[in-house]
Amino acid sequence: MNKTESAAVLEANDVSKTYGELEVLKDVSMEAERGRVYALIGPNGSGKTTFLKILAGLLPPDSGEVLRRTGGAERAVGYLPQQPSFRDGFTVAETLRFYTRLLDEKMGDGYVSEALGDVGLSDASDRHVSGLSGGMTRLLGVAQSRVGNPPIMVVDEPTSGLDPEMTGRIFETLGGIADDGTAVFLTTHDLDRVARHADEVVLIHDRRIAGSGSPDEVVNEHEAESLASVFDSVVRGGGRG
């Protein structure tokens, strides 16, 4: 894409990261626009979480830079860790109210109920957080990380351990948030869902981005039948890496 015309809300330039002797990312660059879901895929330990945290500004790269063009948004990035947890003893609505008031004292119950509606938790607003299923806890986490409508959302493995129905709900919810003008980054091992729901795939392997583009583009570029076969060929050494 021509950078002068780019509407990129986020730009990573030559990002590298090493833990001790372990080089995880080497000169990784990408751009991202609002309104799109970016799925970071790759084998275990390939650096997806590391890259997500660098994109979110939670971890500094050793070299390179991440530019976020968030237009002075009060909250530039919403981050949801892999296992969100909430303090016992409060309901879903009370919990979300707590986070909204941290950002803006004036954000009222209308915002809370709308935000719970957006993630499909209206009926659960009076339930205690300790009694939520894993999937509902993730949905509450999505609502919490979205407070203030950050233009960038970074969500680490939102569907791990969830059943197919809840996995679908999470992907649809994140797709809806992207449609509202957010750049959504997520990591997942669920390649079928990526093929169906992601706008862009970022395949991380051997310290680099080994493939990127829409799911169809990535599959066609590798003359493969599915993302799973692209994954296999790249990770098992048959790809262009």
Ligand SMILES: Nc1ncnc2c1ncn2[C@@H]1O[C@H](COP(=O)(O)OP(=O)(O)OP(=O)(O)O)[C@@H](O)[C@H]1O
């Ligand atoms: N704080 C750290 N200190 C040392 N090594 C780390 C640290 N964080 C991650 N690593 C290592 O860096 C590599 C990349 O980890 P990362 O969690 O980014 O991978 P991932 O692709 O998200 O893995 P998974 O799919 O298993 O969640 C792994 O080998 C991991 O053990």
